[in-house]
Amino acid sequence: MIRAVISGMGGYLPEKVLTNFDLEKMVETTDAWIRERTGIESRHIAGSGETTGDLALKAATEALESAGITGADVDMIVFATTTPDETFPATATKLQAAIGAKGFAFDIQAACSGFMYALSVANHFITAGTVKNALVIGAETLSRIVDWSDRNTCVLFGDGAGAVLLTAEEAQGTIADSGVLNVILHSDGNVRDMLKSSGGVSATKTVGTIMMEGREVFRHAVTNLADVASEVLNTAGLTNADIDYLVPHQANIRIIEGTAKKLNLPMDRVIVTLPEHGNTSSASIPLALYAGVKSGKLKKGDLLLLESMGAGLTWAGGLIRL
Numbered sequence: 001m002i003r004a005v006i007s008g009m010g011g012y013l014p015e016k017v018l019t020n021f022d023l024e025k026m027v028e029t030t031d032a033w034i035r036e037r038t039g040i041e042s043r044h045i046a047g048s049g050e051t052t053g054d055l056a057l058k059a060a061t062e063a064l065e066s067a068g069i070t071g072a073d074v075d076m077i078v079f080a081t082t083t084p085d086e087t088f089p090a091t092a093t094k095l096q097a098a099i100g101a102k103g104f105a106f107d108i109q110a111a112c113s114g115f116m117y118a119l120s121v122a123n124h125f126i127t128a129g130t131v132k133n134a135l136v137i138g139a140e141t142l143s144r145i146v147d148w149s150d151r152n153t154c155v156l157f158g159d160g161a162g163a164v165l166l167t168a169e170e171a172q173g174t175i176a177d178s179g180v181l182n183v184i185l186h187s188d189g190n191v192r193d194m195l196k197s198s199g200g201v202s203a204t205k206t207v208g209t210i211m212m213e214g215r216e217v218f219r220h221a222v223t224n225l226a227d228v229a230s231e232v233l234n235t236a237g238l239t240n241a242d243i244d245y246l247v248p249h250q251a252n253i254r255i256i257e258g259t260a261k262k263l264n265l266p267m268d269r270v271i272v273t274l275p276e277h278g279n280t281s282s283a284s285i286p287l288a289l290y291a292g293v294k295s296g297k298l299k300k301g302d303l304l305l306l307e308s309m310g311a312g313l314t315w316a317g318g319l320i321r322l
């Protein structure tokens with residue numbers, strides 16, 4: 001059978017860093033509150049005129065270089081973002097032109113689960129034999145849709161981009177294979193108002209800002225992430241003990257610690273970028289993968305459990321062997 005194997009990775013964070021101490025001067029908050037309740041210490045903020053597409057291009061260029069291919073070898077781009085450069089066309093097509101890719105390119109939107117949704121779509125195209133090289137992007141400039149006067153939300157988010165190149169490879173069809181082993185997606189539109197933008201193209205002709213019932217989202221995250229982690233392991237016929245590393249969406253350190261505890265994984269087997277990145281939504285998992293590999297923690301052959309939860313509500317889990 002064919003598997004989608006990670007053949008390259010890239011990441012990019014804008015130069016400007018906004019610390020909790022900077023936020024103390026903007027809203028009624030403290031560094032201690034933010035660190036204790038979320039685990040976040042600082043986040044990166046895109047410069048004026050620096051767009052989601054610009055961040056993605058830097059991450060994608062690095063992913064192609066690390067794979068030793070050029071844009072012309074890319075057959076498909078799936079670009080997960082909630083903060084596209086324009087309402088249309090898709091930011092993916094801007095990236096396609098910038099790297100000189102052929103094939104086809106499109107955006108998808110599943111908020112903080114965007115990367116997992118993009119990974120699933122690309123995996124299906126590759127395993128169906130339609131595509132050889134797929135570039136999967138998660139990139140955001142959330143700073144553009146944050147209400148900087150709302151302390152409940154403005155302390156949580158940051159900007160960034162992560163890119164993963166998936167390449168079709170012949171495999172045995174066992175869980176010892178390298179590549180994407182499974183991805184399971186969920187959503188529940190009944191609770192969509194829990195985390196949403198206050199505006200939108202068709203509803204208000206504006207972009208809106210992030211609104212969240214934090215405590216409720218937290219409660220759903222803890223339950224849904226534990227459930228989807230069990231689901232991906234059961235589907236693959238594996239147990240907690242088989243996982244080498246958890247690579248979670250980076251929203252809140254207490255949610256990440258809760259999931260690790262349920263999986264019986266010590267925190268040194270969890271990739272955590274939250275203190276320096278904040279929540280970068282669809283960019284958070286590819287950036288965590290990238291950081292894990294760069295630091296030398298994640299190695300060829302490691303079995304990774306990925307999981308995410310975001311607006312929609314959407315949530316997802318998946319297993320990848322490096």
Ligand code: ACO
Pocket residue numbers: 028029030033034037038111112113151152153155195213214215216217218221251252255279281309310311
């Ligand atoms: N500084 C100081 N105090 C604050 C701040 C702040 N930045 N923000 C809120 N508070 C106050 C509240 O007003 C409240 O005060 P009150 O008791 O007088 O009303 C108090 O702190 C406690 O507020 P809670 O909301 O109960 O705080 P909680 O411990 O739940 O933490 C948080 C809030 C961090 C938002 C948490 O609920 C959370 O992380 N939720 C999940 C976020 C998440 O996972 N999002 C998913 C993806 S995001 C996406 O898809 C785009």
